[in-house]
Amino acid sequence: MKTHVLPDWLRRLLMCSVGHRYYTAVVTAIAFGATVTFAFPFVAVLIPAVLLSPRRWRTLGFSCGVASGCGAAVLVEIFGFLGSELILSRYPELVQSAAWQTASEWLQRWGLLALMVIAAGPLPQTPALLFCALAELSTPGILLAVAIGKTAKYLFLAWGTALYPARFVRYN
Template identity: 40%
Template sequence: MKRLARLLPRLEGDLHHILLWAGDGWRLPWLCLALALLGTLFAAYPITSVVIPAVLVAPARWRAIAFAAAVGSAVGALILVLFLHHMGWGSLYAYFPQLLQDANWQRVMAWTQDYGLLTLLLVSISPLPQTPALIVLSSVPHGYLGVLMAIFIGKLLKYMLFAWVGSRFPGRLQAFLHRHGRHAGRGDSA
């Protein structure tokens, strides 16, 4: 854990440089798609931590960034459901026994059992963890297209909102960072 804590600032800095590199051309939406897919597949980081910095790098492209992140997140979720379907509950809990004690996971799993894809759509919009809903859906027969569409629609709404807000306020954010001695990294003096 200590090693990860030391590595995290470096990863954040690397991500910042990669986003700046990709921000000038066609690569940015594809990078957002790939990062959203990986972040969803491994539940490694919130995808909004990709969407917001990408929008701050290229505010005029907020729609493409949000759309690409929603596609990546939906495809990552579908791959996860397919993997979990073939893995089974026993194997999952053998690898991650702490899942049984987490109250948020238990709540989302109960909702998913009761309401199915509607829960997945609502969870994908909310800050609740979506992985438990995907675990439940992987064990019951649901159409994979339904899973893909529920995640895509929910994430598209969520990321469009975040991207729109981010595209409207980059000047204010840069001014705030400049006032507090933290520069945005591109040498801008807001």
């Protein structure tokens, strides 16, 4: 049973670019886009990307982590530009969600360290980024915290996928 199914266009893009030297750049651009748009969890792309090219697990994990940090910084700037009133009026259920409550509690208590832990863990980071934008935290600090957290997470997942590919084949 497949738990994460890639769209056909994304699967074709990975398959067509895997043999080229710019494969890491393609996957990195997808990581950036997935973070900025928060359209889908990027792990659903990272695992098949590493399965297609297991020798590149280090560069994929590192570059995608940094790209996610950059994407998070851009997303925080977009949230700041749009303003809290617009965002909260369009997504009122966000403030009531458990992820929002947990993220805001952690961020108030530990600041950017909490954001780094959220980025490295399984919690959705978008509510935390929205909270950071509303709290007007430092954008370079957000970039650094998310980049460190996501890099650690992606390197671990890429390493596990490259080392034990049979356990991750169901994601492909």
